[in-house]
Amino acid sequence: MKTLIAYSTLTGNTKKVCEAAAKAFENVEVLEVNEVKNLDYDLIIVGTWIDKGTADTKAKKFIESLSNQKTAFIFTLGAYPDSKHAQDCIEAITKLFEQNNNKVLGHYHCQGAIDPKLIQMMKTKFSPDHPHGPNPERIKRWEDASKHPDELDLQNAYNYFKELKIDY
Ligand SMILES: Cc1cc2nc3c(=O)[nH]c(=O)nc-3n(C[C@H](O)[C@H](O)[C@H](O)COP(=O)(O)O)c2cc1C
Structure with a gap:
């Protein structure tokens, strides 16, 4: 086996x-x-x-x-x-x-x-209302993910x- x-x-x-x-x-x-x-x-x-x-x-x-x-x-x-x-x-x-x-x-x-480089890119490149942009909900999810x-x-x-x- x-x-x-x-x-x-x-x-x-x-x-x-x-x-x-x-x-x-x-x-x-x-x-x-x-x-x-x-x-x-x-x-x-x-x-x-x-x-x-x-x-x-x-x-x-x-x-x-x-x-x-x-x-x-x-x-x-x-x-x-x-x-x-x-x-x-x-x-x-x-x-x-x-x-x-x-x-x-x-x-x-x-x-x-999530790779911090990708987060940095999304924070700088996208506005908060973009589907991948840094709105509060997404920032919270990125932070939560960082512990896993x-x-x-x-x-x-x-x-x-x-x-x-x-x-x-
Ligand atoms: C280029 C790129 C694209 C990603 N796309 C998604 C996605 O579509 N959906 C998602 O939930 N996470 C996405 N992620 C997050 C990764 O899947 C997640 O951080 C994963 O744990 C990375 O695993 P690894 O450390 O084995 O490379 C993406 C990350 C990168 C770098």
Whole structure:
């Protein structure tokens, strides 16, 4: 029963969550998507950060290279985990897997700190009424995101995969 956790990360959030999830498995390899050499695993979990409402380009390419696999996914995002945006991400990523006949057994996500350079850009480039501009609600969300993933997110990732029923 071999599990692969293949992740893509820009600033380390997704890697952290994937490493926490990995502790739930006995025989597991955790690799960046571009380090994956073969797909000879019983379960393949893909970790991705959210870029424009779906998996980032590297993770997306990797997901598209999978077919007829048992899979699951992990993502981190700047939006709140219980938002409609997070739900839309789940749907978009599930579709990516399912279009090549992969079976999605589960998924886990949590908020992840947004790259301060991106926040700076949004603060300087956009006015508060722009869809990505610095209005009070958005500034609060950026600040909330900056504290994640926290210890509870990592514990929850571990618990989620420990309890996931996988019929190998
Ligand atoms: C270029 C860029 C685009 C992003 N797009 C979204 C997005 O559409 N929705 C969202 O909720 N978060 C978005 N984020 C936030 C990241 O998904 C989030 O901070 C994530 O935790 C980063 O993970 P990483 O540290 O593994 O790279 C974006 C971040 C960047 C840098």
